[in-house]
Amino acid sequence: MSLNPQPPHAHDAAAVPHHVAIVMDGNGRWAQRRLLPRLAGHRQGVESLRRCVKACAERGVQVLTVFAFSSENWSRPQDEVSGLMELMGKALLREVPQLVRDGVRLHFVGERAGLSEAMRAALAQGEAASAGATRMVLNVCFNYGGRWDIAQAAARLAREGAQITEDSLQRAMAMGHVSDPDLLVRTGGELRISNFLLWQAAYSELYFTDTLWPDFDEQALDAAIAAYRARERRFGRISEQLAATAAARERAC
Numbered sequence: 210m211s212l213n214p215q216p217p218h219a220h221d222a223a224a225v226p227h228h229v230a231i232v233m234d235g236n237g238r239w240a241q242r243r244l245l246p247r248l249a250g251h252r253q254g255v256e257s258l259r260r261c262v263k264a265c266a267e268r269g270v271q272v273l274t275v276f277a278f279s280s281e282n283w284s285r286p287q288d289e290v291s292g293l294m295e296l297m298g299k300a301l302l303r304e305v306p307q308l309v310r311d312g313v314r315l316h317f318v319g320e321r322a323g324l325s326e327a328m329r330a331a332l333a334q335g336e337a338a339s340a341g342a343t344r345m346v347l348n349v350c351f352n353y354g355g356r357w358d359i360a361q362a363a364a365r366l367a368r369e370g371a372q373i374t375e376d377s378l379q380r381a382m383a384m385g386h387v388s389d390p391d392l393l394v395r396t397g398g399e400l401r402i403s404n405f406l407l408w409q410a411a412y413s414e415l416y417f418t419d420t421l422w423p424d425f426d427e428q429a430l431d432a433a434i435a436a437y438r439a440r441e442r443r444f445g446r447i448s449e450q451l452a453a454t455a456a457a458r459e460r461a462c
């Protein structure tokens with residue numbers, strides 16, 4: 210897996226996106242529409258994530274990154290926050306063995322210092338148990354914020370006395386183990402990034418859908434991938450240059 214930001218056209222937009230990132234939004238509204246407590250929506254969100262991981266692996270996605278809990282989500286009512294923490298701990302215990310069997314390698318991305326000792330241990334255990342898996346990487350952004358990530362990377366480089374360059378920052382960031390997302394999906398209808406991958410989404414194709422996260426099924430994923438395939442990824446160039454590059458590549462084959 211590349212440590213560097215991908216060079217333009219490293220991943221052909223005509224193919225399945227190498228790296229898909231998702232803001233899993235809309236759990237609360239899904240529950241409220243059914244007159245259920247918000248936590249029931251989060252529980253259903255875990256089911257939706259399980260389905261999505263499987264569908265992504267089946268389609269050949271190499272990296273899936275999901276936003277599970279933001280730095281700002283601590284501001285929610287205390288019972289929702291503690292419910293989410295409990296849900297995360299339980300989901301880990303329940304899901305990790307199957308993820309390992311399916312070849313999914315887990316990474317938790319976020320500020321661990323803000324989490325309980327038990328949660329930190331559970332995250333480390335999930336990562337260790339799946340360390341040998343090679344089919345797909347699943348990054349779970351938990352207590353994560355894009356601004357936190359940029360700041361912690363800069364602080365780390367400053368501590369080490371290292372030069373601050375785009376490349377060194379990219380490597381020092383919590384997502385330094387994977388290439389940037391090709392496709393960034395947000396469910397739940399909001400048209401914003403909410404402090405998700407601020408640095409890494411520089412050239413991601415953005416896809417917003419009104420579908421609430423618990424309803425995001427295989428067809429919804431296929432619709433997102435189809436939209437991605439229809440995009441032209443120019444990375445600052447113009448269409449004619451892309452056509453010339455593609456023709457040259459074809460001649461070389």
Ligand code: IPE
Nearest residue numbers: 233234235236237238277278
């Ligand atoms: C996203 O769903 C899950 C988390 C932020 C943990 P929400 O809980 O934000 O659902 P809505 O946006 O209120 O419907």
Ligand code: IPE
Nearest residue numbers: 232233234276277278279403
């Ligand atoms: C973003 O959703 C965070 C996650 C999905 C984990 P939010 O529901 O917290 O975002 P805002 O508050 O609507 O921007």
Ligand code: MG
Nearest residue numbers: 234235236397
């Ligand atoms: Mg929300």
